[in-house]
Amino acid sequence: MGLLLKEVEVLVVGGGNAGFSAAISAAESGAKRVMLIDACPEHWAGGNSYFTAGAFRTVYHGLDGLLPIVNNVDKAMVKKIDMKAYTADDFTQDIHRICSGRSDPELSQILVHESNAAVKWLAKHGVRFQLPFNRQAYEVDGRFKFWGGLSLKTQDGGKGLIEDLRRAANTLGIHVVFSTAAKRLGVDARIGSVRSVFVQTADGIEQEIRATAVILAAGGFEANSRMRAQYLGPNWDLAKVRGTPYNTGTCLEMAIRDASAKQAGNWSGCHSVAWDAHAPPHEGDRLISNEFTKSGYPLGLMVNTEGDRFVDEGVDLRNYTYAIFGKAILAQPGHTAFQVWDSQMIPWLRDEEYREGRVERIIASSLSGLAQKCAKHGLTNPGKFVETIAEYNEAAVAFQRENPSKKWDPGVRDGLSTQSKTKRLSLAKSNWAVPLIKGPFMAVKVTCGVTFTFGGLAVDPKTAGVISSTSNSVIPGLYCAGEMLGGLFYGNYPGGSGLTSGSVFGRRAGKAAAAASKTWNEDIQLLSRL
Structure with missing residues (x-):
């Protein structure tokens, strides 16, 4: 000193x-x-x-x-x-x-x-x-x-x-x-x-x-x-x-x-992010540091403990949404939520945030099986969880059927959404809306991490x-x-x-x-x- x-x-x-x-x-x-x-x-x-x-x-x-x-x-x-x-x-x-x-x-x-x-x-x-x-x-x-x-x-x-x-x-x-x-x-x-x-x-x-x-x-x-x-x-x-x-x-x-x-x-x-639900409550970990951040939501969905989506995960590029989605999670029942992906999207997640040993990965071969496993981590309505993702999948497939020229591209706002002429969700996913249909499936439990005021x-x-x-x-x-x-x-x-x-x-x-x-x-x- x-x-x-x-x-x-x-x-x-x-x-x-x-x-x-x-x-x-x-x-x-x-x-x-x-x-x-x-x-x-x-x-x-x-x-x-x-x-x-x-x-x-x-x-x-x-x-x-x-x-x-x-x-x-x-x-x-x-x-x-x-x-x-x-x-x-x-x-x-x-x-x-x-x-x-x-x-x-x-x-x-x-x-x-x-x-x-x-x-x-x-x-x-x-x-x-x-x-x-x-x-x-x-x-x-x-x-x-x-x-x-x-x-x-x-x-x-x-x-x-x-x-x-x-x-x-x-x-x-x-x-x-x-x-x-x-x-x-x-x-x-x-x-x-x-x-x-x-x-x-x-x-x-x-x-x-x-x-x-x-x-x-x-x-x-x-x-x-x-x-x-x-x-x-x-x-x-x-x-x-x-x-x-x-x-x-x-x-x-x-x-x-x-x-x-x-x-x-x-x-x-304030600036607040999706944060590992198992992170320390009152201070960061100087070894793990920023790896508690869970910013892979544009590649999948976020579902609260009652089985409902609550944000448009694809409303904008991650750089412009990650600082506000922590607040949205804090407003959910129990102040927690689950991020969900299928095997098509899991490889695109950042290794430092989602690798085994860094985060508790909830994995199952089916969406119903994933819901049952999430129930052991605070999900109160497994049936609604499955229903929400199934409805999302239907909307994503309908959009792709009507817009075959639209291609998934994680580096731009690709316009791949859930809002087609035949199927529209009350809460859209505006970009990167790929149906989650290929197992195994993975979920991670997140909460709100406050960064700065x-x-x-x-x-x-x-x-x-x-x-x-x-x-x-x-x-x-x-x-x-x-x-x-x-x-x-x-x-x-x-x-x-x-x-x-x-x-x-x-x-x-x-x-x-x-x-x-x-x-x-x-x-x-x-x-x-x-």
């Missing part, structure tokens, strides 16, 4: 991707003494970023735009890859569509237009990037077809990202201190400027750390069951925590209480400086980034844009904090000469 300094130029609170991005940016922008603190012990380092798949959504102009920063593609592989460009207009339209037009336009445009520069900046600092063949590409007829505008990830996922960021911070001489929790902000009442943070160390001692600039990057309140129930609504206290148990909203409440920080964004919204603090988009709720102007000396920044995501988010946001606004916050620190020091020197 690093040395706890009593006075620094820039103090960063929170050690995930956003926090390290801010600290690295501050150091390279000229801040001499940069310190990053985290409430967690070192063996929990990385915040929620550690638990991600390491996906970064960024603008890129085809494969050639990404090749210079990835390390897992050779010349032979290049010839087998199909990858369309993902333009600034594509990214902008995705945010507008997925967030129902509510995303702050200035924040979202900064995110979009600085996304490419941010990942190249991270690469310059040693973050290892790869093309995500295992997550965002299907091999069809010997070619790897990338889909969903998400074609970049870090090597070894979130674990590798944090490893690389910590190495970069060490190279720049950034002091990193764990088991040090921010408790309150020290505010100069004369000018309303944040000038220190009072912290509690592992031995319970409170200390004051003086700083000319403070950057808050300590995450949302997803690990706080009380705040989830208070802001997200009933039953959210029962959702399983996907990542770190240390994102409890303490720093959000601290900024609002001590500095009158203005609140912004979707406080009743959308409510946060209002900031000046240019500097990520926190806005005051009383003056509606920037609070001198206080910045924020990552999950604590409010106003970007509403109800849903385009997959991979969370890490990108952390780096884009962390980078901005670090640069602005370093500049403010320099100005403050120059003013102090000037005053000392008077």
